[in-house]
Amino acid sequence: MRGVDEQQYLDLCRDVRGGSLYPMTKDMNMAELVVHIERSVQRIAHALLKSRLAEDPRSDPPEPVCCKCQGKLRIQEHAQRRQINTAIGEIEYWRAYGVCDRCGHTAAPLDEALGIPSFGPSVEVMRKISHAAATARSFGMAADILKEHAGIEMSAKQVRVNSEAEGARAAAARALEVESFRKGAQIAGPGAAADLIVVTADGGRIQTRQSDKDKEDDEKGGVWKEDKVGAVYDASPRKDPAARKAPEYDGAKALMKTYAATMQSWDEFGYMLRVEAQKRGYMEAKEKLFISDGAQSLRTFRQDHFREATFILDWYHAVEHLSGCAKAAFAENTEEYVAWYKRVKKKLWAGNLDGVIESIEKESARVGKPQPKEHESSPRVILHRNIGYFSDNRDGMDYPRFRAEGWPIGSGVAEGAVKQFGMRLKGSEKFWNGFGFGPGAEEMLALCALHRSEDGRWEEYWRRRAQPSARHNSR
Ligand SMILES: [Zn+2]
Structure with a gap:
């Protein structure tokens, strides 16, 4: 040859x-x-x-060694054919292939030395597939992008299978970190302590379609599942006492953002996001914030996993709740509606929580107490529940103080990611018919978080991924 x-x-x-x-x-x-x-x-x-x-001299080495146990690899075929899809087209080559009699590992020494996966496309092709799958709206669109931009011809289904396999790898690596953290392992942050580390989290709802025969009557239109997305970022806030009374405000800008996302439970997600925060220097940071909505699931989440952080109830969520109260108390867009909403919003901005709660209580008393089993969309229930919402979350609504500190008061970074990741999952939905919902979504979320994180981990991931398997083992 x-x-x-x-x-x-x-x-x-x-x-x-x-x-x-x-x-x-x-x-x-x-x-x-x-x-x-x-x-x-x-x-x-x-x-x-x-x-x-x-x-390549490694193609058929004179004394091949098993990379798993360092035993002798017995060559079964000296020139076995292999075909692999690379970024410069399909390549056909021949190399020795053998088995380790000690541990049963089978291998081609050349493939291991080159870091060529034992099946599927080459690593740089997998990188392109994963990138297209994580950024396009659907696997079909990803296939189209791969063809046009990289000359890689692949069906939507092949894109899905490959990118989900890669997402599973990324998710498994993350799960290992989380597991060792739960067993008490230390997670080192970056060298220099940040002025401020902000952790934000939000949940999104993804509608899934299932085949008709699996569907219950009350599931018409699909099954709703919740995805959880968290962002961690550093910032350098500037104190400004005048911002206490300022009518407008821009908090400290997010510097480097990294993400974690999952379909798993809030508690599992808590460990995941905590690991992410630790890696970013959460423990060493001079100030720590946790910004989110005040929903019960998020409250428990924060208390269990981010107790050290100052809680800030996302300003926009708080305002949304006020507008919900205004709608429940008055007809939408009437003069009273607008006047009430503006007045109470001003109280909230000024940190007058007693005033906010009193205003809601007054309207709640006017429309009356909720009846037993009354629907959650009824004005009586909305007003009644919001008294609880503002009372329970009042520690997170000291907005004048937060502004004077120069802190961010919105969880927009997490919400942006929820929207983007959610859009990606919705776009994939039709390919999940018949597969159930669980598998696929989790892998895509892991891939999206890996790709979107701004600390260069995408590069690092692929650099490691291309390492020869023997070098992996010696680490
Ligand atoms: Zn072996």
Whole structure:
């Protein structure tokens, strides 16, 4: 085999340079020239890689070693054929393949030395597939992007299978970290302590469609499942006592944002986000904040996992609750509605929580107490519940103080991610028919969080992923 591929490569270079393979005619436009040259370079790159693989001394080593147990690898075939999809096209090559009689591990020493996965496409192709799958709205769109941008031809289903396998890998790596944290392992943050670490979390609802035969009558239109998304970021707030009374306010900007997302329970998510926060220097930070809505699930979540942080009830959620009260007390967009809403919102901005709660109590008394089993959308129930909401969360609504500290008062970073990740999952929905909902969504969320995090972990992940398996073991 050796030498043959090298000769082919040299012949090809000569043909390309001489113009006999792809003649460049005088009337070609720029687009045609670029396509033409790209195709030539691709052909050469392909031949070069093939010749390089054929000549690799690791292809059939004299004393092959098992990378699992360091025992002797018994070669069964000296030139077994392998085909792999790479970023420069499908490559066919031949290498030795054997089995370890001690531990049963089967391997091709060349593949292990090169960091080539034992099945599926090469790592750099997996990276492109994962990137397209995490950023496009659906697997079909991802397949289209891969074809147009990278010349990778793949069905939507193949994109799904490959990206979910990669997402499962990312999720498994994360699960290991969480598990060791739960067993008491220390998680080191970055060297320098941040002025402020902000943790925010929010839940989104994803509607899933299931095949009709699985569907119960009360599930018409699909099953709702909750995805949980959290963001951690650092910031450098500037104290300003005048902001206490300011009518407008921009809190400290988020610097570097990283994410965690899951379909698992709030408690599982709590450990996951806590690990994420620790990695970002939560423990070392001079100030710690937790910003979220005041929903019961989030309250328990915060108390269980982020007790050390100052709680801030997301300003926009608080305002939304006020507008809900205004709608329950008055007809929407009437003069009284607008006047009440503006007045109470001003009280909230000024930190006058007694005033806010009194105003809601007054309206609640006017419309009357909820009846037993009254529907949650009834004005009586809404007003009654919001008395509880504002009373229970009042520690998180000291907005004048938060503004004077220069702290952010909104959980927009987490909500933005909830929207984006949720959109991604909704776009994939039809491919999950018949698969149930669980598998797939979790893997895509792990992949989306990995890709979207701004600390370079996507790069780092793929750098490690391309490492030879032997080097993994020696670590
Ligand atoms: Zn072995």
